Amino acid sequence: MxxxxxxxxxxxxxxxxxxxxxxxxxxxxxxxxxxxxxxxxxxxxxxxxxxxxxxxxxxxxxxxxxxxxxxxxxxxxxxxxxxxxxxxxxxxxxxxxxxxxxxxxxxxxxxxxxxxxxxxxxxxxxxxxxxxxxxxxxxxxxxxxxxxxxxxxxxxxxxxGDLGERELNADRPARFSLNAPLSRPEESAVRKAAALLDRSERVTLLVGRGARGAREDVLTLADRLAAPMVLTLKAKEGFEGDTNPFQVGQTGLIGNPAAASALQDADTLLLLGTDFPYRDWYPEGKTVIQ
Structure with missing residues (x-):
């Protein structure tokens, strides 16, 4: 029909x-x-x-x-x-x-x-x-x-407005591909980032909403690096709470001293799942991996 x-x-x-x-x-x-x-x-x-x-x-x-x-x-x-x-x-x-x-x-x-x-x-x-x-x-x-x-x-x-009631001559059901696209850096870039982290003495993580699907991996990485974890506003939903011993709060206009200190004291800053735009709150003179 x-x-x-x-x-x-x-x-x-x-x-x-x-x-x-x-x-x-x-x-x-x-x-x-x-x-x-x-x-x-x-x-x-x-x-x-x-x-x-x-x-x-x-x-x-x-x-x-x-x-x-x-x-x-x-x-x-x-x-x-x-x-x-x-x-x-x-x-x-x-x-x-x-x-x-x-x-x-x-x-x-x-x-x-x-x-x-x-x-x-x-x-x-x-x-x-x-x-x-x-x-x-x-x-x-x-x-x-x-x-x-x-x-x-x-x-x-x-x-x-006059098109909604018009009938299709050849009708077929809509077909949607629901497989979520996957993206990742090239293997050489991952190895380079890992080498930089291995050489770093003090690493701080800045974690955003984009990392929510990899929560356990992020926590494992923080534990491996003994790294404090600064959160963006939208990452609070997935990473804030008693089950995350690494999080030290937020940075920026509504940030806190612990987060600011974690960013300033690091020699390497690792950004995961974020494009945090407020550049005034980034520390200077650090190695940055995003």
Missing amino acids: ARTVARVIVDALSELGVRQVFGVVGDALNPLTDAIRTTEGLEWVGCRHEEAAAFAASAQSQLSGTLGVCMGTVGPGSVHLLNGLYDAAKSHTPVLAIAGQVPLTELGTDYFQEVDNDALFSDVAVFRATITSPGQLPQMLETAVRHALGRKGVAVLTVP
């Missing part, structure tokens, strides 16, 4: 494991919100403002490690998503934003509330595209989701 553009998108999100979609209803989103309403296991979470919807999707993604989804209707509705999407982009977490748009036949005519979403989201999104034909699905949705998950960023898919 033929399905509509909205149904293809919503079914794919449901099969992907998405359980909540955050947003504010609006005419351009009507086919999508109606499809969500009739989909068991997928909940529309109405928000007072699209910015809050995007922040909610970002927070859910950061806490769960899954794809967050938010929606904003045509014009101001989509524009309001920006602030929350920047939070997702800066936090390197996957979020799919579905933006409403003016009717397809009115694109480029300076129609009421028309906004060039592809241009608007160019700085915040790793992928952005406007669906202009039902035949572009499900491939375009697959591409958007792959970019969001694979590059841990924001993907924006724009759907014109």
Whole structure:
């Protein structure tokens, strides 16, 4: 049986494991919100403002490690998503934003509330595209989701208001590759880093959120090096507490003297899973491995 553009998108999100979609209803989103309403296991979470919807999707993604989804209707509705999407982009977490748009036949005519979403989201999104034909699905949705998950960023898919109810001529289920990409330094770089650490007398670790998945390895390394561990704000969730005897707190504006001392007293600083941006709090004259 033929399905509509909205149904293809919503079914794919449901099969992907998405359980909540955050947003504010609006005419351009009507086919999508109606499809969500009739989909068991997928909940529309109405928000007072699209910015809050995007922040909610970002927070859910950061806490769960899954794809967050938010929606904003045509014009101001989509524009309001920006602030929350920047939070997702800066936090390197996957979020799919579905933006409403003016009717397809009115694109480029300076129609009421028309906004060039592809241009608007160019700085915040790793992928952005406007669906202009039902035949572009499900491939375009697959591409958007792959970019969001694979590059841990924001993907924006724009759907014109009159396209959601159109049916696909050739329907097939969406196919997603959910294998997380792996990356690691070259072996020669790892050996060089290990040699530097072996020659160091006092090593301090600066650990960020990106190392959460390797917590036991990080603790083992800290024990092997007898190294104090300074945490970034977002690393507190995974590394702070009584089960980590190496952590000495945070550095920066909301840091403490113990962390500052650990950084200053080291001859080698090892950064794991962080791109801590506040350079004024880095010690000078140290060997640094990131």
